[in-house]
Amino acid sequence: MNNLSKVSEIEVFFRPKYKASERPKMTSSKDAYLILIDVWKEGLMQFTEEFKVILLNSANRVLGIVDIAKGGKDYVPVDMKLIFSIALKASASKIILAHNHPSGSLVPSSADKQLTQKSIEASKVLDIEICDHIIVSNEGYFSFRDDGLM
Template sequence: MKSGKPTPPHYHGHRDRLRARFLQAGAESLQDYELLELLLTYAIPRADVKEWAKGLLSHFGSFAEVLDASHQELVKVKGLGEYSATLIRLVKACAEYYLKEQAIKRRSIPSLPVLIDYCRTSMGGLKDEQFRVIFLNSQNEVIAEETIQEGTVDQTVVYPRKVLEAALKHKATGLILVHNHPSGRLTPSTADRELTRAIIQAAQPLAITVHDHLIISKQGHYSMAEHHLI
């Protein structure tokens, strides 16, 4: 005799097992599509989302590329809607915010690797070039971060005057320059080196020190200070 209770959909038990594995052993216990699948269950509670998770990876190429995708790109993927796209963008934003707090939230930068982690998460997936400056006080505490210039690939133009005007506005005594190379190339171009020298020279009369110029890509980073170019 049947109890009369509806049988839960088959995917409910699977979701519970995914959730239990994550809670017991963390993200490393799940494959990349399973992580996305578990995430999507919070936006799509009444459907089997495994194939949608695999479809996202197939469409964008990797887990990181899914998180780097724009909202407009995500909603075009079959099966995804506004809620799912917003959740994925929210996860990426939360990761960036966490790393930013760890790396540069109004205190001395703990280490170069921590700063690199933040910059790669925040800038590594950008499709256009962006030039940012991290402003430091005399105790090498971060007092601000500002995007000075944005542009298309390899066409960003940054003027030292804009950088120093921002430094004076924030009353900074130190600068860390950061820009990304969407092409993936990590070595500084001739223009990168010339710009760095120009900013250093313009900053010296104002007693402002340029501590480093970081180049960021998905593949890694390049520190001009580490390579003795500053």
């Protein structure tokens, strides 16, 4: 047997559980926040920073929410390749970035701003729209879109 036959098969699939008409529709940052706060484990939100992505179809219907990374008290490493490979796999047209601040602060850090800009640049190549980047805490939320930072 030669090395040419030692190639792994790669499967790419996405199995939605609900019809498009049954999925929540995102019309504002508050809609996104309400979904995020519902799925976030409130107890952990106060201890570790986590990064999630809401995947949307072209009609702003939620395809799903993906846990991208978990970090420490004030930092979470985010891999762009992971975000966009999942978005492509789910045939998402749009995404909403989200992470929490365990401190409760809703002020975006310079790293948060840089990550948002890096994501926007990466999304242009793949034709996937970044609708917003939302910072979540038990105190409320901050929307980059609403605050004019996108």
